[in-house]
Amino acid sequence: MPNPLPFDTTDIRLLVTDMDGTLLDEEGRIPDGLWPRLEALTERGIVFAPASGRQYGMIARLFEQVLAGMVVIAENGAFVVQDGEELSSITIERSGAARIVDALRAYEAAGNEVGLVVCGKRGAYVERTDPMFAKAFSQYYAYLTAVDDALDHDDEILKLAVADFEGQGRLVKALEPFAASHQVVVSGQHWVDIMSPAVDKGVAVRALQQRLGVTPAQTVAFGDYLNDLQMLDAAEHSFAMANAHPAVQERAKHITASNTEGGVLQVIDRILAA
Known part of the structure; x- marks a missing residue:
């Protein structure tokens, strides 16, 4: 059984993760081991939301097999979509x-x-x-x-x-x-x-928390680069990758293994083991 995390995981309800340099492997692929873990997270009532600077269409393509019901935070939080329906957006004039x-x-x-x-x-x-x-x-x-x-x-x-x-x-x-x-x-x-100055991943995560009735204490977030900082701030349980920018490691509450070592999957296993 994986070592327990240094916080209570029994009430976690939202897991948000950056993609490049965080969830995806060195080839930019979703690790195969994610799919059964997503099913287990759903069974536990934990919402999984990828949050990326990538385009919505590209994220949707990567998660095509599990996209139904999934919330996607795209364009660094400027565009949030669920089941093809726009939940929120912030545009530039x-x-x-x-x-x-x-x-x-x-x-x-x-x-x-x-x-x-x-x-x-x-x-x-x-x-x-x-x-x-x-x-x-x-x-x-x-x-x-x-x-x-x-x-x-x-x-x-x-x-x-x-x-x-x-x-x-x-x-x-x-x-x-x-x-x-x-x-x-x-x-x-x-x-x-x-x-827009009103956009960042943290704004999107806080809006999603409000929509879902989830608190920061019920949220886990993962990131590796500077555009992830506000997202990490929105989660009481924030993780920087071992390969993360130094400022991200300093800001996060915890450090996990690098993206190439499946750091996100390792933490998910520890959450599911509780």
């Missing part, structure tokens, strides 16, 4: 998005290598389709449209995701003029997300 896109085009024209994805409710939109950029975005977006102008559509805009292939430090600095009106979040080694 198109005029603000246009100003940011203009700034990114100027940044690229100055010799910086970046790629932009405009993330909407129905799908995502890109201008670049070259192999380097396609490799960067293909694992995150199931519904993607190549367009001449990334804003030339009528979809509601949830997020702008920008890949900087030289690292995001310079890009974050270039986006500082928008920090007062938008949220600029480092979401991965090469990715920066730009969203």
